[in-house]
């Protein structure tokens with residue numbers, strides 16, 4: 328018999344459910360554009376958890392989401408160099 | 409009595425569940441970095457639905473996710489100008 332896997336840190340079940348609870352639900356599809364030459368800061372974090380109060384920017388809300396659900400999502404970092 | 413709202417297009421219930429089913433679940437937090445000066449194409453789409461087979465890039469998988477769940481998520485587009 329196969330021993331239980333030990334290199335899987337957690338088991339999270341994700342069902343076929345929406346992942347965006349409330350951001351711009353009046354839009355068919357929430358797409359944002361960044362003109363990278365217009366970035367003002369050396370580092371800008373963009374949200375991929377759909378929990379940010381400053382969406383499309385990351386406000387750190389992924390931390391609470393990950394803690395509440397066992398998830399492991401985080402932002403996309405745009406770096407000027 | 410208040411009439412039912414008519415400007416809400418859909419009602420989607422999102423519970424406190426993980427949104428990333430399988431991408432890099434061995435990592436505590438999935439963060440990706442883009443050095444924007446190294447972008448080769450005029451337009452590059454980055455995934456925010458956690459369903460892409462080419463994550464962190466978007467492969468269009470959000471379309472299937474949105475259809476299956478009633479969600480409205482889409483990518484972040486990085487534009488060189």
Ligand code: FES
Nearest residue numbers: 374376385388389
């Ligand atoms: S708040 Fe969503 S990724 Fe940080």
Ligand code: FES
Nearest residue numbers: 455457466469470
């Ligand atoms: S495949 Fe995830 S946003 Fe397009």
